[in-house]
Amino acid sequence: MPSIARMPVTVNVTTKRSIVSCADPVALDASMSACAGSDPLKGELPGKKKKARTIRSELLVSSVSSKTTIKLHQLPSPSYLNECLLQRYGAKSKVVDFFAGSGWDGLVPQVDPLYHLPEKRQLRKRGQLMSMLRAISVMILSAPSQGTSKRLVDFCGGAGHVGLLVAYLFSEWEVVCVDRNPISIDLGIRRAQEASLSNFRTVLGDVLAYEENFDIGTSLHACGAASDYAIKMCEKRSAGLIVASCCVGKICAISKRARESDSPEQLLWKQPKSLELQTSLAEHARATTGKEDRDFMDHCFDKLTRFADSSESTHFTSLAKYLVELDRLKAVEDRGYTGVLCKMEPTSSTPKNDIVIAWPPHFNIDKNAFGEVRIVETQPT
Numbered sequence: 001m002p003s004i005a006r007m008p009v010t011v012n013v014t015t016k017r018s019i020v021s022c023a024d025p026v027a028l029d030a031s032m033s034a035c036a037g038s039d040p041l042k043g044e045l046p047g048k049k050k051k052a053r054t055i056r057s058e059l060l061v062s063s064v065s066s067k068t069t070i071k072l073h074q075l076p077s078p079s080y081l082n083e084c085l086l087q088r089y090g091a092k093s094k095v096v097d098f099f100a101g102s103g104w105d106g107l108v109p110q111v112d113p114l115y116h117l118p119e120k121r122q123l124r125k126r127g128q129l130m131s132m133l134r135a136i137s138v139m140i141l142s143a144p145s146q147g148t149s150k151r152l153v154d155f156c157g158g159a160g161h162v163g164l165l166v167a168y169l170f171s172e173w174e175v176v177c178v179d180r181n182p183i184s185i186d187l188g189i190r191r192a193q194e195a196s197l198s199n200f201r202t203v204l205g206d207v208l209a210y211e212e213n214f215d216i217g218t219s220l221h222a223c224g225a226a227s228d229y230a231i232k233m234c235e236k237r238s239a240g241l242i243v244a245s246c247c248v249g250k251i252c253a254i255s256k257r258a259r260e261s262d263s264p265e266q267l268l269w270k271q272p273k274s275l276e277l278q279t280s281l282a283e284h285a286r287a288t289t290g291k292e293d294r295d296f297m298d299h300c301f302d303k304l305t306r307f308a309d310s311s312e313s314t315h316f317t318s319l320a321k322y323l324v325e326l327d328r329l330k331a332v333e334d335r336g337y338t339g340v341l342c343k344m345e346p347t348s349s350t351p352k353n354d355i356v357i358a359w360p361p362h363f364n365i366d367k368n369a370f371g372e373v374r375i376v377e378t379q380p381t
């Protein structure tokens, strides 16, 4: 089938024109490129109720995306990175050797996911880490020099997959892995000790409870709203952020804690965060109910996030996922950050392959590092 990046796509349920931009046809992965072929409206009907729900969700996605331009950038290319890293760290550095020389084979085994993951997850995790590392490297290269305090925090870092690798490759950085799971934290500590990494440490606790200053925050597959917590912490410290989220369908799930608390902070996670999505949903609410109903808007956001997390992968579920990640990006841009949305490479490393990358004004990042954007249009019938 021709790639979505090269042909106009017909979206049956929208009456408005929407533009979807993408960096790379490959990066749009199977789910996105299957837009014509796997339209659930044309497939076998799973039941009247489910069908009606799917159509309502698709209408919502069409309505919101018709007012939104989604831009996907490419991760910094290996050649761009090599050049910059070579200039900064020299040919004999671990990081240049990793990207341009021995790759995974040149690392100490403890910082490689092969060390303790089951075989079927090893290569996928390597792919995820490589993508994260490409974005993190650009951020590290562009971070303002603040004397000796160069700290990267890996939020929801688990057993330290991202953090250990960064600590090993960038020894001048202190890396802190924050996670509330003591078993994962213990494993991270053991791996760091066995690898003799003195610039890696752990903090057992909730993301929102982390209190130290830091320059760059990252999180890989933090569950539900935990990705939003990580972003919030980065904003609080004016830190650069690289966040690849997980299970966005749980963003709005009212946790026990949220139910017990009326604090506006708890409400925040259940609502669209950017002005752009708030405006789109307000327009959708007006068109649907005749008024700007706040509850209806929140309900639509909940519906959007759950649809984005659907196990059924279609053009519309992919578009919904982009809208959720775009909301995160636009929200930080509303507050002075600049950023891009990228896909992991290869996208098959994980279905949760979107990465939000954003930095505050004092980072000296060349946005061109993230590759050009190509425009794709979805057209009304």
Ligand SMILES: C[S@@+](CC[C@H](N)C(=O)[O-])C[C@H]1O[C@@H](n2cnc3c(N)ncnc32)[C@H](O)[C@@H]1O
Pocket: 155, 156, 157, 158, 159, 160, 161, 178, 179, 180, 181, 184, 205, 206, 207, 208, 219, 220, 221, 222, 223, 226, 229, 246
């Ligand atoms: C899917 S795992 C990802 C771990 C690691 N980043 C990786 O890629 O292997 C999600 C992790 O987030 C942690 N987590 C979820 N919510 C958290 C929160 N609010 N504060 C701290 N850790 C949290 C869990 O304990 C878990 O280790």
